[in-house]
Each structure stands twice: as structure tokens, then as C-alpha cells.
Amino acid sequence: MVKGTLSEATAVCVFCASSDHVAEEYVTAAGKLGEAMASRGITLVYGGGNNGLMGYLSASMHANGGRIVGVITRGLKELGYAFNGIDELIVTDGIRERKAIMESRAHGFIGLPGGFGTLEELLEILTLKQLGFHSKPIVLLNILGFFDNLLQQFETAYSERFIEESCRGLYHVTMNITDALEYIC
Numbered sequence: 001m002v003k004g005t006l007s008e009a010t011a012v013c014v015f016c017a018s019s020d021h022v023a024e025e026y027v028t029a030a031g032k033l034g035e036a037m038a039s040r041g042i043t044l045v046y047g048g049g050n051n052g053l054m055g056y057l058s059a060s061m062h063a064n065g066g067r068i069v070g071v072i073t074r075g076l077k078e079l080g081y082a083f084n085g086i087d088e089l090i091v092t093d094g095i096r097e098r099k100a101i102m103e104s105r106a107h108g109f110i111g112l113p114g115g116f117g118t119l120e121e122l123l124e125i126l127t128l129k130q131l132g133f134h135s136k137p138i139v140l141l142n143i144l145g146f147f148d149n150l151l152q153q154f155e156t157a158y159s160e161r162f163i164e165e166s167c168r169g170l171y172h173v174t175m176n177i178t179d180a181l182e183y184i185c
Contacts, residue, residue, distance in 0.1 A: 016114050030053040033057060044069065047102070070089050071102050122140070
């Protein structure tokens, strides 16, 4: 796919929080991202959850007629955490299988704010790109400066030569949803 073009098959994997105890600005951003993706015909690939930013994102996609692919572990599904409006629900036995499926189904990745799981998913997908396992676009949607400290840690790693300068091109940072989607599509 050529950057700047969009096909019906375009799918974006979004990594984001499962916490329901976050600032309203994060909730609003998740909803606006879902609305923007749905309006552009972009399929959402995500962890399949109904709580936190995952829930707001998927509810917005659903309310705006967007296509949703949820990939959830059997244990989380059995606990009732799967969003009911998913068009295609893939149930896995473990988290590693879940992440591999999400990676394979996506044409690009967006990181919204989140906790350990979100950060781990983002760093893994960055590492896989660095090692040449994929060349898909990655965007950190830096709502309220959430990723500022992580980006500062990256700067320390660059300056201390743990990360090569060329790796700056592995990801794009923005606070703007339109910019994030244009970068991927």
C-alpha cells in the first residue's frame, strides 16, 4: 500500500488502555479516533475489550458504522470483557498469539495512552519494525502529552547511543487524530 492511499481493506491496530479510571480527555480522544476511523472506512483491529479506552473506541466505531476486529484471550472473554458489537471476534489461548494476530491483520498501528500492556505492545511493535519483521507505520497519539516521558527516555537512549539515530523514522508522534490517520493511510 502506498502511503496516502486508502483501500477498503485498510485496517489499523490500536493499542490502548483498559482502565475506566482515566481523564475525560483520553475518553474523548478514543471516541473521536473511532469516529474518524469509521468515517474513513478503516477497520479497527484491537484487543476486543469493552472497558476503558478500548470500550470507548469500539463503541464509537460501532455507533458510526465502522468494522471491528477484536482479538481477545479466552480467559478475558470468559470473564465478560469482550465488546458485544464486534464484527469479527478472534479468541486466542494466550497473549502472544493474540498480539501476533493483531500484528498480521493490521496495515498500521496507533498507540493511545495506556498502562503496562499498551506500552509493551507499542515497544514490541517498534522493536519488530526495527529488526525488519515489518515496515508498517506506527503512530503515538500523544494526548495530553501522555508519551512525553517515554519520548524523553527515547532521547536519552539516542544520546547514549543505545538506539541509532536512524530509528527516529520508525514512528511518528502527533496529538492530532487526522494527522495520525493520514500518516498511516
